[in-house]
Amino acid sequence: MALEHPAYGQLRQVTPTAAVLLANNPGQMTLDGTNTWILRAPGRSDCVVIDPGPKDKKHSARIAEVTGGDIALTLITHRHHDHTGGIDKLVELTGTPVRAKESGFLRGSDTVLVDGEVIEAAGLRITVLDTPGHTGDSVSFVLDDAVLTGDTILGSGTTVLDSTDGTLADYLVSLDRLVEAGAGKALLPAHGPDHPDLEPVARYYIAHRHERLDQVREALQVLGPNAGAMAVVRRVYADVDKRLWLAARSSVQAQLEYLRAEG
Numbered sequence: 626m627a628l629e630h631p632a633y634g635q636l637r638q639v640t641p642t643a644a645v646l647l648a649n650n651p652g653q654m655t656l657d658g659t660n661t662w663i664l665r666a667p668g669r670s671d672c673v674v675i676d677p678g679p680k681d682k683k684h685s686a687r688i689a690e691v692t693g694g695d696i697a698l699t700l701i702t703h704r705h706h707d708h709t710g711g712i713d714k715l716v717e718l719t720g721t722p723v724r725a726k727e728s729g730f731l732r733g734s735d736t737v738l739v740d741g742e743v744i745e746a747a748g749l750r751i752t753v754l755d756t757p758g759h760t761g762d763s764v765s766f767v768l769d770d771a772v773l774t775g776d777t778i779l780g781s782g783t784t785v786l787d788s789t790d791g792t793l794a795d796y797l798v799s800l801d802r803l804v805e806a807g808a809g810k811a812l813l814p815a816h817g818p819d820h821p822d823l824e825p826v827a828r829y830y831i832a833h834r835h836e837r838l839d840q841v842r843e844a845l846q847v848l849g850p851n852a853g854a855m856a857v858v859r860r861v862y863a864d865v866d867k868r869l870w871l872a873a874r875s876s877v878q879a880q881l882e883y884l885r886a887e888g
């Protein structure tokens with residue numbers, strides 16, 4: 626029987642080239658855990674790894690084991706610890722070069738990822754697509770038949786915008802880019818289950834954001850234009866588990882900045 630999500634520590638083949646190894650780091654922000662994607666072209670022994678996952682020796686050892694240590698390149702979707710914490714252990718175990726948008730994550734390479742760049746590695750063609758919004762350094766990776774979306778689009782639920790440098794204006798542009806890039810391609814997210822077609826999921830994300838924006842606009846009409854983020858959360862997320870309010874505040878903060886910039 627085919628493995629289904631979630632399957633910790635077991636390599637699960639999702640498309641002809643992409644298989645996933647789910648890290649055992651479930652949590653509020655990570656859903657069932659971080660998906661480490663392993664891309665291998667037919668007939669090749671080497672591979673490309675997307676996101677080494679958290680600092681977890683067991684997970685790093687499993688990646689080394691299922692890849693036979695033959696990793697031509699490791700790519701990073703964005704800076705968060707649950708994606709990057711395992712970089713150094715994986716490098717130690719396999720010697721893989723690592724490339725990312727932020728130079729601090731580069732290993733055995735001195736070139737950061739550039740939007741539109743086409744990477745040829747392990748017999749694969751991978752196009753880098755800048756998709757900021759969740760964080761400023763978020764990128765997606767486009768394959769012939771799938772898109773790896775990092776935390777920009779998840780397999781379930783919706784994405785939290787990191788108030789450090791994530792903006793809703795960026796995020797909405799990124800979602801449009803993913804609608805365009807994702808038609809007829811599988812969604813391979815960094816958390817949650819994969820989906821056969823990215824486009825409808827990206828469209829749902831856009832609709833959801835606009836719905837939330839309308840709710841925030843309505844809340845501001847009641848609370849006044851200078852209402853704080855938490856006051857808006859209490860009103861708009863009244864139906865949502867209180868444990869999620871802190872994360873929601875980050876997204877509401879981004880929405881308020883977006884609306885206030887709009888004037």
Ligand SMILES: [Zn+2]
Nearest residue numbers: 703705759776
């Ligand atoms: Zn993240």
